[in-house]
Amino acid sequence: MQTQQLHVESISTVANDVYKIILTCSEPLQYQAGQYCMIVMGEGDCRPFSIASSPSESNKIELHIGAVPANAYAWDVLSVMRETGLITAQIAHGDAFLQPTSQPIVLIAGGTGYSYAKSIIHECVAQQLTQDIHLYWGAKSLEQIYEADELSALASQHANIHFHPVLEHGGKDWQGKTGLVHQAVLTDIADEIAEYQIYIAGPFAMAKVARDDFAAAGLPSDALFGDAYAFLD
Structure with missing residues (x-):
């Protein structure tokens, strides 16, 4: 593990x-696709954030942080970055990284x-993997799927990359998938789910329900990866 001032x-x-x-x-x-860093805010105060960049970009770390002033946990990290232009990070943590x-x-x-998914999908491209790779991104509105254009372009450039935006409720003008994101996955691959590796990141409640539903559909426990599972019973 490295501790670096960035x-x-x-x-x-x-x-x-x-942001x-x-x-x-x-x-x-040095990190693996799908790992996270710990932002050091003080002694005994380290805060985890998934790394969005691919390990092939070895001198750069990309983070996506959801932050509002009322949530000091993330907002304070953003504030320190803005005020000082520097941050200390421990790299890298997590066992839910891309597996061969x-x-x-x-x-x-x-x-x-x-x-988390961005790091993995770009590493798959960097490694020139040829199997089908599906990215399902669930959100309440299309505006929250903020890299939809980039992912659509990536899918158009690589025949084995497939992008599936999923909106919780959609709307009269939405022609895509709706509902819970893991249910959209089950709708598409339930019959052959045992053939897949699945990686998941999001709220712990989402990860727990997905784990239970995927297991019921026949996914082996060792084919499901997510940092949440280190903290869930």
């Missing part, structure tokens, strides 16, 4: 209350859990 290259707003942060380091950073496999892959993201 420079804040940029902070940009990508959706309502969601993309680019951090750089003069030394190569020839199986088809499903990535499931709820909200800013997309940052």
